[in-house]
Amino acid sequence: MILTVTLNTALDITYRVRSLRPHASHRVSEVTERPGGKGVNVARVLAALGHEVTVTGFTGGATGRVVQELLASVPDVTDALVPITGTTRRTIAVADDLTGDTTQLNEPGPTITPTEWSSFQEAYEDLLASASAVALCGSLPPGVPVGAYAGLVRTARSAGIPVLLDTSGEPLRRGVAARPDIIKPNTEELAELTGSHDPLRATQDARRRGARAVVASLGPKGLLAVSPEGRWRTAPPTLVRGNPTGAGDSAVAGLISALVEHLPWPDRLTRAVALSAATVSAPVAGEFDRRVYQELLGRVTVTSEASAA
Amino acid sequence: MILTVTLNTALDITYRVRSLRPHASHRVSEVTERPGGKGVNVARVLAALGHEVTVTGFTGGATGRVVQELLASVPDVTDALVPITGTTRRTIAVADDLTGDTTQLNEPGPTITPTEWSSFQEAYEDLLASASAVALCGSLPPGVPVGAYAGLVRTARSAGIPVLLDTSGEPLRRGVAARPDIIKPNTEELAELTGSHDPLRATQDARRRGARAVVASLGPKGLLAVSPEGRWRTAPPTLVRGNPTGAGDSAVAGLISALVEHLPWPDRLTRAVALSAATVSAPVAGEFDRRVYQELLGRVTVTSEASAA
Numbered sequence: 149m150i151l152t153v154t155l156n157t158a159l160d161i162t163y164r165v166r167s168l169r170p171h172a173s174h175r176v177s178e179v180t181e182r183p184g185g186k187g188v189n190v191a192r193v194l195a196a197l198g199h200e201v202t203v204t205g206f207t208g209g210a211t212g213r214v215v216q217e218l219l220a221s222v223p224d225v226t227d228a229l230v231p232i233t234g235t236t237r238r239t240i241a242v243a244d245d246l247t248g249d250t251t252q253l254n255e256p257g258p259t260i261t262p263t264e265w266s267s268f269q270e271a272y273e274d275l276l277a278s279a280s281a282v283a284l285c286g287s288l289p290p291g292v293p294v295g296a297y298a299g300l301v302r303t304a305r306s307a308g309i310p311v312l313l314d315t316s317g318e319p320l321r322r323g324v325a326a327r328p329d330i331i332k333p334n335t336e337e338l339a340e341l342t343g344s345h346d347p348l349r350a351t352q353d354a355r356r357r358g359a360r361a362v363v364a365s366l367g368p369k370g371l372l373a374v375s376p377e378g379r380w381r382t383a384p385p386t387l388v389r390g391n392p393t394g395a396g397d398s399a400v401a402g403l404i405s406a407l408v409e410h411l412p413w414p415d416r417l418t419r420a421v422a423l424s425a426a427t428v429s430a431p432v433a434g435e436f437d438r439r440v441y442q443e444l445l446g447r448v449t450v451t452s453e454a455s456a457a
Numbered sequence: 458m459i460l461t462v463t464l465n466t467a468l469d470i471t472y473r474v475r476s477l478r479p480h481a482s483h484r485v486s487e488v489t490e491r492p493g494g495k496g497v498n499v500a501r502v503l504a505a506l507g508h509e510v511t512v513t514g515f516t517g518g519a520t521g522r523v524v525q526e527l528l529a530s531v532p533d534v535t536d537a538l539v540p541i542t543g544t545t546r547r548t549i550a551v552a553d554d555l556t557g558d559t560t561q562l563n564e565p566g567p568t569i570t571p572t573e574w575s576s577f578q579e580a581y582e583d584l585l586a587s588a589s590a591v592a593l594c595g596s597l598p599p600g601v602p603v604g605a606y607a608g609l610v611r612t613a614r615s616a617g618i619p620v621l622l623d624t625s626g627e628p629l630r631r632g633v634a635a636r637p638d639i640i641k642p643n644t645e646e647l648a649e650l651t652g653s654h655d656p657l658r659a660t661q662d663a664r665r666r667g668a669r670a671v672v673a674s675l676g677p678k679g680l681l682a683v684s685p686e687g688r689w690r691t692a693p694p695t696l697v698r699g700n701p702t703g704a705g706d707s708a709v710a711g712l713i714s715a716l717v718e719h720l721p722w723p724d725r726l727t728r729a730v731a732l733s734a735a736t737v738s739a740p741v742a743g744e745f746d747r748r749v750y751q752e753l754l755g756r757v758t759v760t761s762e763a764s765a766a
Contacts, residue, residue, distance in 0.1 A: 163562055170477045170553070173561035210523045217519075240549065242562065244479070252482040253472055253551065 149226070150194055150404060151279040151309075153272065153300065154187030154205035156257055156289045157229065159215050159238045160434075167246040177245075182434065183215045183222075184239060186285035186314060186397050189434050193401035193423065195224040196436070199408070202226040204275055206268065206289065208258055209235025228275055230268045234258020241393075250391075260291035273303055280408045281310045283400055284328075288319050297323035310407055313359075314400050316340065324358045330407070331359040332400055338364055347372050363403060363420070365396055370421050375413060379453040382417045384425040384444060394434030398423040414450040421448045458535070459503055459713060460588040460618075462581065462609065463496030463514035465566055465598045466538065468524050468547045469743075476555040486554075491743065492524045492531075493548060495594035495623060498703050498743055502710035502732065504533040505745070508717070511535040513584055515577065515598065517567055518544025537584055539577045543567020550702075559700070569600035582612055589717045590619045592709055593637075597628050606632035619716055622668075623709050625649065633667045639716070640668045641709055647673050656681050672712060672729070674705055679730050684722060688762040691726045693734040693753060703743030707736040723759040730757045 164178040191201040207216055207229035215236055219227045237257035241250045260268075276282065282304050284297050293299075297319050304311035305327065313320070313328040316337040324331060324341065331354060335347055341357070344350040347364050351374045354362045361375035370383025402420030411419070426441035427434065473487040500510040516525055516538035524545055528536045546566035550559045569577075585591065591613050593606050602608075606628050613620035614636065622629065622637040625646040633640060633650065640663065644656060650666070653659040656673050660683045663671045670684035679692025711729030720728070735750035736743065 163564075165562065168479045168560075170479065170560050171556070171558040174563065176562055176564045179564050210519055210526075214519045240562075247480070249480040251477075251479050253474065253485055253549075254483065255472075255485045255488050 149200040149202050149279060150408060151202050151204065151275050151282040152187035152191045152194070153282065153284045154185035154203060154286055155292055155296065156185055156287050157188060157205045157207060157215060157236055158184040159211045159236060160184030160241070161238055162241045162243055164243050164245060168242050168244050168251050181214065181218065183218045187283060189394050189397035190283050190285055190401045191225050192222060193398050193436060194405055195222060197401065197405050199405055200224055202228050202275060204228045204230065204271060206230055206232045206260060206264065207236055208232040211238055212236035228271065230264070230271050232258060232260060232264045234260070257289045260289050265292055269299070272300060276304060276307045276309050279309050281312070281404050283312045283314065283404050284323070285314045285397070285400065287315065294318050295322045298326040301326035301328045312400060312404050314396070324354060327358045327360065330361045330363060330403060332363045332365060332396070332403065334365045334367070334396065363417070365399060371399070371417055373413060373417055377413055380413060380417055380450050381453060382421050382448055382450040384421055385447040385449070388425040388428045390428040390430065392428050395424040395427045397434070398427040398436055417450050418445060418448045458509040458511050458588060459717060460511050460513065460584050460591040461496035461500045461503070462591065462593045463494035463512060463595055464601055464605065465494055465596050466497060466514045466516060466524060466545055467493040467566070468520045468545060469493030469550070470547055471550045471552055473552050473554060477551050477553050477560050490523065490527065492527045495706050496592060498706035499592050499594055499710045499713070500534050501531060502707050502745060503714055504531060506710065506714050508714055509533055511537050511584060513537040513539065513580060515539055515541045515569060515573065516545055517541040520547055521545035537580065539573070539580050541567060541569060541573045543569070566598045569598050574601055578608070581609060585613060585616045585618050588618050590621070590713050592621045592623065592713050593632070594623045594706070594709065596624065603627050604631045607635040610635035610637045621709060621713050623705070633663060636667045636669065639670045639672060639712060641672045641674060641705070641712065643674045643676070643705065672726070674708060680708065680726055682722060682726055686722055689722060689726055689759050690762060691730050691757055691759040693730055694756040694758070697734040697737045699737040699739065701737050704733040704736045706743070707732040707745055726759050727754060727757045
């Protein structure tokens with residue numbers, strides 16, 4: 149199975165309203181709830197691609213129970229969340245019928261105790277024993293040490309499991325130094341890590357800092373990948389319109405699924421770009437449109453660049 | 458005990474944000490959760506006044522469980538909510554640090570099945586056996602017949618239990634015809650019921666429609682009460698600034714507690730106005746400031762008007 153780690157699990161709630169006006173009262177016309185957090189989104193896409201996935205991270209309180217109930221109804225996803233005494237956070241996306249725009253309200257989430265963090269590390273090590281790859285995704289909740297991902301990367305590498313890291317800020321900086329197999333920063337995260345706003349230069353610098361391969365997400369422009377095996381650029385054939393929520397998580401699912409299928413880099417990138425674009429064009433945030441995905445798979449072009457890094 | 462009925466129970470969530478801007482992403486700095494719905498608010502104030510209270514209405518799903526957990530921690534309030542298969546609604550108040558204003562998002566709530574409505578009516582009749590008074594509060598959830606309150610008023614009257622009705626629209630119109638002991642409309646509700654925007658005329662008309670006594674809430678201007686025993690106006694001595702959320706529910710608690718204590722009308726109104734103003738001035742929405750309450754009790758003036766209605 150593929151293991152995805154979401155330390156900042158969430159219940160993602162979407163409210164439909166006619167038009168959000170500050171300081172007014174709104175009747176919500178539709179409520180949808182999904183288990184969320186980046187690694188959970190990655191897991192859902194992996195499962196839809198036919199992979200067995202296990203999700204771990206933290207769960208607690210009434211909201212954690214709802215997350216687990218919803219996870220139980222997703223086929224091929226195994227729940228290995230670690231219980232905590234705090235309460236899992238909610239995120240609320242208020243979708244505006246008139247403008248199509250979304251307003252986001254994110255709860256801070258529970259503080260993890262040192263004992264809970266230790267329990268998680270033990271659970272993680274046990275889960276790695278049956279994992280073919282691991283994706284470490286998203287921000288760290290309060291209480292988890294800033295070097296957390298660095299430690300989890302090292303544990304995976306010691307176990308010989310390929311590890312993808314998708315986070316930002318100081319947790320990314322420390323995590324990169326622990327030599328993950330792939331990082332997938334966007335241009336902002338890459339600039340914050342390296343100080344450079346030039347994607348190619350920043351990507352190469354991120355490799356020097358320890359990442360074996362860097363797949364930089366350039367938004368609608370697609371991906372730039374630099375690895376020991378070569379350097380590639382890839383983009384969807386047409387500009388895809390829609391909701392970018394979850395597009396990055398779908399790219400991670402594309403990369404890690406193709407990795408465990410031993411596909412070469414160009415095929416990994418094709419899959420990541422097609423899944424990402426199919427997620428942007430899907431009507432429900434974070435879902436991907438399977439027809440668009442299949443159609444794009446045959447139309448994404450990958451360009452190999454002059455020098456391998 | 459005093460029985461309060463909240464057919465549209467809710468989990469009231471308050472989010473603090475720096476400043477709510479449509480289509481932006483917000484970090485919530487503080488999350489508070491309270492069991493809500495008008496009858497639940499009334500119950501909390503009654504309990505704070507030293508009365509034994511039982512709350513009934515509906516509860517379901519994960520949110521219903523949270524409401525019940527929170528109710529269990531309120532002293533002197535007994536939970537007699539009736540289980541349903543749907544999920545209790547949430548309301549979210551987004552409180553803006555910069556402006557002090559609040560944006561409200563209200564979920565529609567579950568649809569009640571005919572079987573669930575029957576179960577409720579049986580539970581209600583059983584609970585009346587040990588009630589000294591009953592308050593029927595708030596809107597009706599989908600699935601509950603529009604004449605619901607009329608039926609509940611009649612059941613209470615048959616049992617000889619004084620009944621206060623605090624609702625609006627068609628449920629109020631039908632409920633009034635069933636001859637409740639007290640209704641407590643605000644000026645808008647009263648105008649909708651009677652077609653008149655003149656508070657005195659509308660109040661007298663509401664009595665002709667069936668209400669034994671009408672206590673019209675005139676907002677910051679206080680209360681106008683018309684009953685077989687006389688007619689009174691009362692207002693807080695000074696304009697109270699703050700959050701009016703829950704002020705009406707506190708007034709209901711004041712009226713019904715004073716009724717079961719057999720206080721005369723002027724004392725009932727003094728208590729309702731003092732509680733209401735103490736709720737507006739409290740820092741937490743829906744709570745009342747006990748010091749302000751005690752202080753106002755001695756300063757509220759009640760004016761008896763010329764003719765009994």
